[in-house]
Amino acid sequence: xxxxALPVLVAGGGIGGLSTALALARRGIRVxxxxxxxxxxxxxxxxxxxxxxxRVLDALGVLEDISADAWFPDYAVMIDARDxxxxxxxxxxxxxxxxxxxxxxxxxxxxxxxxxxSACRREAAIALLTGKRVGVLRDFPxxxxxxxxxxxxxxxxxxxxxxxxxxxxxxxxIGDGAPRVSxxxxxxxxxxxxxxxxxxxxxxxxxxxxxxxxxxxxPMRRGELMNNVAVIDSPKFRSGVAAFGDWGEVETLFAxxxxxxxxxxxxMDRERNWILHDRDPPDRLFRAWQPGACHHRPPxxxxxxxxxxxxxxxxxxxxxQRARRWFARGFRARCARSVRPLGQGDSPHRSxxxxxxxxxxxxxxxxx
Numbered sequence: 243x244x245x246x247a248l249p250v251l252v253a254g255g256g257i258g259g260l261s262t263a264l265a266l267a268r269r270g271i272r273v274x275x276x277x278x279x280x281x282x283x284x285x286x287x288x289x290x291x292x293x294x295x296x297r298v299l300d301a302l303g304v305l306e307d308i309s310a311d312a313w314f315p316d317y318a319v320m321i322d323a324r325d326x327x328x329x330x331x332x333x334x335x336x337x338x339x340x341x342x343x344x345x346x347x348x349x350x351x352x353x354x355x356x357x358x359x360s361a362c363r364r365e366a367a368i369a370l371l372t373g374k375r376v377g378v379l380r381d382f383p384x385x386x387x388x389x390x391x392x393x394x395x396x397x398x399x400x401x402x403x404x405x406x407x408x409x410x411x412x413x414x415x416i417g418d419g420a421p422r423v424s425x426x427x428x429x430x431x432x433x434x435x436x437x438x439x440x441x442x443x444x445x446x447x448x449x450x451x452x453x454x455x456x457x458x459x460x461p462m463r464r465g466e467l468m469n470n471v472a473v474i475d476s477p478k479f480r481s482g483v484a485a486f487g488d489w490g491e492v493e494t495l496f497a498x499x500x501x502x503x504x505x506x507x508x509x510m511d512r513e514r515n516w517i518l519h520d521r522d523p524p525d526r527l528f529r530a531w532q533p534g535a536c537h538h539r540p541p542x543x544x545x546x547x548x549x550x551x552x553x554x555x556x557x558x559x560x561x562x563q564r565a566r567r568w569f570a571r572g573f574r575a576r577c578a579r580s581v582r583p584l585g586q587g588d589s590p591h592r593s594x595x596x597x598x599x600x601x602x603x604x605x606x607x608x609x610x
Contacts, residue, residue, distance in 0.1 A: 304358060423518075424518045430510065458471045
């Protein structure tokens with residue numbers, strides 16, 4: 243069996259895995275996607291796509307399909323959760339598009355995955371396999387072999403781990419242990435727009451911030467739904483308490499917020515939370531990796547930036563000014579990546595594949 247006859251294996255059939263498969267197929271490379279679940283599906287609700295992500299989706303040929311179900315906010319705004327004063331506002335209209343090349347949009351994760359999945363199914367070079375939990379990996383000079391939990395063995399010219407923050411591929415390739423708990427806890431709630439009484443920021447991506455907490459709110463799915471996410475930086479976790487992130491801790495941290503923000507907690511599902519985890523970038527690479535499995539980033543600034551910088555600060559006038567600069571700098575930096583060719587400039591998302599004994603550098607797009 244020669245390497246040229248082998249496909250590339252992609253472990254994980256989520257947003258990252260399907261995007262990777264589609265990008266490879268568009269370059270004439272055969273791909274086999276190994277998804278452990280019985281069906282392809284996405285957990286969660288909203289996701290924001292800055293121009294850098296839209297540019298990648300356009301290159302993959304799926305931007306038009308995704309845009310049909312997306313919502314395009316007029317502006318992004320950071321607001322002091324205690325008194326409702328705007329810290330900063332960034333217009334997302336014509337001047338924004340002229341500078342970055344694409345509009346800023348928000349979509350439902352299921353809609354994004356559905357568009358990518360449909361595009362992959364139209365590609366003859368892509369095989370989509372379910373029920374394929376990746377087990378033992380074996381590396382050979384001319385191929386990699388993957389033993390799956392169903393007893394089958396898959397052989398490929400390369401293996402790309404796109405199986406998330408709990409990556410089984412990473413565990414064998416790098417072996418750096420489980421992801422660490424960040425101390426941030428997330429509660430979510432999605433409601434029909436008709437059930438939202440206060441719509442004064444209904445055309446915006448709104449980020450309400452205060453000490454050790456923030457709340458993100460924006461429409462999605464053509465403006466028919468409102469996505470609401472409350473995140474806390476748990477004091478219980480910081481003090482070493484094993485059980486943390488319960489709803490009582492959320493209410494305590496939001497107690498100093500203005501009534502409108504406290505009312506928005508009523509939109510959240512109190513029965514389920516997400517304890518967020520983080521990872522450091524690996525210092526060595528084997529076979530291949532995809533950002534979700536190796537350069538994981540918990541959400542912040544509403545665009546999946548690292549949350550460690552500014553949640554736990556009281557917003558006095560000086561800190562308000564710093565927060566304004568911080569939000570604008572991070573927001574614009576993320577958008578600015580769209581004006582550079584992939585693999586140039588400040589893009590940290592790069593993979594190294596082991597192909598028949600030789601190393602090849604590839605850019606791996608990140609959409610968070």
